[in-house]
Every structure is written in C-alpha cells, then in structure tokens.
Amino acid sequence: MPADWKLTNVTVCAEDDKNRLLLAMINLTFEPGNITLLIGRNGAGKSTLLETMAGLRKLQTGSISIGGEPLWLPKRNKKLNRSALLRFGLAMQQSDAQWFAQTAREELLYSMRPYKLPEEETERRMLAALDVTGLQPALLERDPWTLSGGQQRRLALACLLACEPDWLLLDEPTAGLDAAGTSRLCAILEAHKAAGRGAVVATHDLDALLPLADAVIVVDDGAVREAAPAEAARELASAAPQALRAQALLRERAALPPEGPATRSGGALWPEPRELAAAIAGGLAARGGRLYAHAPHAGRMSAGALRAQQPAAKASASARTEQQTEGTRSLEPSRAAPAWGNKLSEPQQRTLDAKQSRWLRPDRFDPRALVLAYFLLTACTLTLGGMGQMALAACVAAAVIAPTLPLIRKWLSVFRAFAIVTVILALIAGISLTPLTFDWSKAEPTTVKLFQLMVIMAFGMPMLELMTPLRLQRAIQQTFGWTARFGLPIHAVGLLITIIFRFIPLLAREWGRFAKLASARGKSGSRLGAVPITMLRSVFIPYIRAILRLAEGMADALEARGYGSMPVKPTYGFRLAFGKADAGLLAIAVTGSFLLLLIGCFVTI
Numbered sequence: 001m002p003a004d005w006k007l008t009n010v011t012v013c014a015e016d017d018k019n020r021l022l023l024a025m026i027n028l029t030f031e032p033g034n035i036t037l038l039i040g041r042n043g044a045g046k047s048t049l050l051e052t053m054a055g056l057r058k059l060q061t062g063s064i065s066i067g068g069e070p071l072w073l074p075k076r077n078k079k080l081n082r083s084a085l086l087r088f089g090l091a092m093q094q095s096d097a098q099w100f101a102q103t104a105r106e107e108l109l110y111s112m113r114p115y116k117l118p119e120e121e122t123e124r125r126m127l128a129a130l131d132v133t134g135l136q137p138a139l140l141e142r143d144p145w146t147l148s149g150g151q152q153r154r155l156a157l158a159c160l161l162a163c164e165p166d167w168l169l170l171d172e173p174t175a176g177l178d179a180a181g182t183s184r185l186c187a188i189l190e191a192h193k194a195a196g197r198g199a200v201v202a203t204h205d206l207d208a209l210l211p212l213a214d215a216v217i218v219v220d221d222g223a224v225r226e227a228a229p230a231e232a233a234r235e236l237a238s239a240a241p242q243a244l245r246a247q248a249l250l251r252e253r254a255a256l257p258p259e260g261p262a263t264r265s266g267g268a269l270w271p272e273p274r275e276l277a278a279a280i281a282g283g284l285a286a287r288g289g290r291l292y293a294h295a296p297h298a299g300r301m302s303a304g305a306l307r308a309q310q311p312a313a314k315a316s317a318s319a320r321t322e323q324q325t326e327g328t329r330s331l332e333p334s335r336a337a338p339a340w341g342n343k344l345s346e347p348q349q350r351t352l353d354a355k356q357s358r359w360l361r362p363d364r365f366d367p368r369a370l371v372l373a374y375f376l377l378t379a380c381t382l383t384l385g386g387m388g389q390m391a392l393a394a395c396v397a398a399a400v401i402a403p404t405l406p407l408i409r410k411w412l413s414v415f416r417a418f419a420i421v422t423v424i425l426a427l428i429a430g431i432s433l434t435p436l437t438f439d440w441s442k443a444e445p446t447t448v449k450l451f452q453l454m455v456i457m458a459f460g461m462p463m464l465e466l467m468t469p470l471r472l473q474r475a476i477q478q479t480f481g482w483t484a485r486f487g488l489p490i491h492a493v494g495l496l497i498t499i500i501f502r503f504i505p506l507l508a509r510e511w512g513r514f515a516k517l518a519s520a521r522g523k524s525g526s527r528l529g530a531v532p533i534t535m536l537r538s539v540f541i542p543y544i545r546a547i548l549r550l551a552e553g554m555a556d557a558l559e560a561r562g563y564g565s566m567p568v569k570p571t572y573g574f575r576l577a578f579g580k581a582d583a584g585l586l587a588i589a590v591t592g593s594f595l596l597l598l599i600g601c602f603v604t605i
C-alpha cells in the first residue's frame, strides 16, 4: 500500500565541500493520492530535494522514511534500504542522458530488472507503458540515442511507469514535450493519483501542472519557503482578472522576478521583456558593467530609481508572503537555520568563501608558476628513496598542499583508493609462499616507488584546481608560441594538452553521474557514488560510449570553430604576467624542495 513519505530535519551538503549547504532543515510530509509540485527559481534546490528523497544525496542530518520504513538503513547509515527504493521511480532532469543499453527494449527491461517480474508480466508492462506514453512498439528496437528529444523523454517516463511504483518523482517532466505529450503526461499523473499513488514533481510549467496539483511547495535557496494546498494558488487564479496574474504571483514568490519596474502598464506583475532588458541594463550600468550598455531603453531607468524600488518591492513581496502563508501550512515546512554540531553560520560561511575565492581562485596563479613549482617539488621527491625519507617527504607535501585542502577534498577518495592499492601491492610483493612468510626487504622497493608516486600525485592535485584549461593553453602559447615560426605545431600541442587537462575532471564527473544513474535505476542499496560489482558490466560500456560521445561533441565544436580547416591564429585575449602570488608560490616550492633535498642528504633510512 502507498504510504506517507516523510522528511525530518533533512540537511544536505555538497559532496566535495561539507561547508556548502544545499538543503537546510527540510521538514515535509507527502501523502499518497496527492500530486505535489516543487517550484522555485533556477538553482533553488528542487532537483537536489528530489535526489535527496530518492537516496542519491547523503544526509548531513535528519531522516527520510517511506511508510514508516527508513530510506537509509539505521545501522549502516551509508547503505540504502532496498525495499524502500522499490517503492518509487525517479526521472532526473537529464533523464534522456541516462541510456545504458543498445535498444529501447533493453532500457525498459533494465528498469524492471530489480522487480524480478515473470517474463509475461514484463512484456505486458512494457507494451502498456509504451501505449500510455504514446510510443510505437516499433521504437523498441531503436537505439534510444537515435530517438528525438521528446521521444526520449517519453521513453524515460515509460521506464518508470513499467515498474508501477507507488511514488513518482519527476524533475521537469514537461521539458521537451509537445502539447500532446504534455497532456498525456497530465493524464498519466491523474490516473496515478486516482490509483491512490503519489507524485512529487519539480517544475517551472505551472500552466500545465498547477491544475492537477494538490499541494505546492516553494523551494528557495535550499529551504522550503512555503508549502500550501494548491487550492490556494488556484483560487488566486480564478479570483484574478486573468489566470496569468496568479501565476505571475506564484512565479514572483518562487522565481523572484527582477525588482524594478513595479508599476507596469495593465498592472501586470511580470515585467515585459523590454522592461526587463532596461532593468538589467540599468543595473549593469550602475555597477559599471558595459554589457548591454547600448541596449534599447538602457538607462531609461536610472540606477538610483532601481535601488529605490528594491526595498519597496522586497517589502511588498514579504507582506504578500505573510498574508498567504497564514492558514496554509498543512505541510509544516521549516525554514529554521541549520543547527547541527559546530557547522559554520551564514556570515562565517560567506567570509570563508570570500577568503577562499580570493586565494584559491583558478585565475590567481600564472600556470607557468604552478608548473615550475610542481617540477621543482617532484624532481626533488624523485631523488629520495627509503621509507624514512618518503615518510618525511609526505610530511613536506602535506604542509605544502594543506592551504588548498578545501579545493582538493574531492580528490581525497582517489588518494585513499591509491593508498589501499599500495598496501595491497606491498603485501603481494612481500609474500613468500614456501614457507608462507612476509619479507619486508622484498616489499620495500615496490612500496617506496608507489609511495613516491603518491607524494607526486599530492603535489599535483592543487594544480588541477588552480589552473583553468584556457589559462594553461594561453601559457603554452605565450611561452612557446615563437617556435611556430620554425614549423613546430605548438598551438596544436597546446590545444591537445588543454583538452587532456579538461578531460580528467570530466571523466571523474561522468563516472559520478553514471554511479548515480546506476543506483537510481538499478535500485541498488550500495554505498552512494559506488557502482556495485554486479552492475559494473552494465555501467562500464555505456560510460565509455558517453565519453566517446563527449569527445565527438568536442571535436565537432572545434571543427565548427575552424580548427584544422584553416590556418587558425590563436586568440590572444589576455596576457599572463608573473605577480606577487606567483612569487609567493615559488618561494613555498623552493622552501619545500630545499627541505626535500635536506631529507635526501641527512636521513638514511
């Protein structure tokens, strides 16, 4: 039986930065037989909330349960409860980028696999899901990637419906659908609701989905700003002279339209595109920006007028929010500030962010200074040998990279994996079978070499974060551009290095995405971000295909920009110059290298 979905004091942080709060103290209860809309501006946290409900984001605090059953297993907090996972289906925003298999049929079968259905039932559900989403059975043998955007959306929905889950979590389900597709989606949701099942839908498409909704939740800046029965919103729509007015009001509360033109012709709440352009241009002009400086109407609204209108607009928005919140808190949202452990308060967070962004910005250092510092430190590390020397070298590396810790935290799992591999290989290298003994003298050379690699890797990690591909390319062009006069393909080499550099984080990110998809679609209760061994085969090949597609897209983009087809002159949009920060960086690298050399000279173990 479908049952309540309950979130209690849920707080979520970014995976790679525990100080970055994505959701703050969410308290919500969703009831079966209801359709709840999540609305809010871009970046408000709607997708994050849906992914959290689906167990794709780790909870910092709080708990989630479905029908009283916890989503996360209480004793092994890192593992998901498989029986809870089988109760819902999630269609992510880029559900059309989820394809694993060669054909649409295999995709549907893959989605239904965790439910272990008999063959006949599987076939019946597959055809029913196609029928209800308006897809022809002939499409079953097609590669999902060759379907149109809208057809892929429909297929993603069919994959969910074929599993007949109690709950549907849909992220922007109408995006890319034509009018017929949207009304089909609405009919599907109505039928789902009539069957006593529930749905939570993140959307910007109020026109299509508001009429179906039972409740509307406004998400703003990672918190639930307001939760109200949809009736209140619909009443507004019927009371207003035009439905658009109510929708504009909702949008205003969810998406905060640019403040400024408060009184407009016809009293519309949503600004006309021209007014909006003028407001943006005025705002930019006030801040000294020159973009749009020549836009029509720019300057019609003075910066002073714009500023003067902001407090008034804010005050009226908050007054409206208070009025409408009264008596509509059936879902008990909480906007309380996060209050766990000794996490940072908002002002502290802002100060920390500001400091980090000042010192650890990717445009802070000249890539040549970074490369030089890296070469110095790694060359000195390579002169060392012996476990004692390497242990001290690791201390030097830790001291050098410590200030960049907030940036490189996301690489620590790679580092940990490498350390585990080192221990395993050292054990293997040192084991003698006849008799079974461990000989450290045999294991030591392997361990020292791998340890050395680890230290070199540690020195390199901040480089990946402190240098953008464009600045690296620029550094190569600026330093070695003169060799092109002698026919050396330096610009092509620079581009190649940059692309490789760009691809390393991209590969990691794509793998993370596939791990998420595998968990969501495979209903695996394994640790977040980890692909279970049983799924490796089904994930690895699609992953390689996705990477090849990425490479193909990149090649097309380069070709479109003229690389390879005409004598391209590199764009010298900016010049790099050594600054104080670079001098500081090199001073640290020279000191570190000096210490490493001292270790090499005076430590003999």
Ligand SMILES: Nc1ncnc2c1ncn2[C@@H]1O[C@H](COP(=O)(O)OP(=O)(O)OP(=O)(O)O)[C@@H](O)[C@H]1O
Pocket (backbone or CB within 6 Å): 014, 015, 016, 020, 022, 040, 041, 042, 043, 044, 045, 046, 047, 048, 049, 093, 202
């Ligand atoms: N892994 C992450 N690390 C850091 N920030 C993240 C991460 N995931 C999401 N965010 C941030 O959280 C915020 C909310 O993102 P989310 O995708 O939930 O927004 P949304 O409301 O769904 O927006 P849209 O309407 O554009 O789809 C964004 O600012 C996003 O950059």
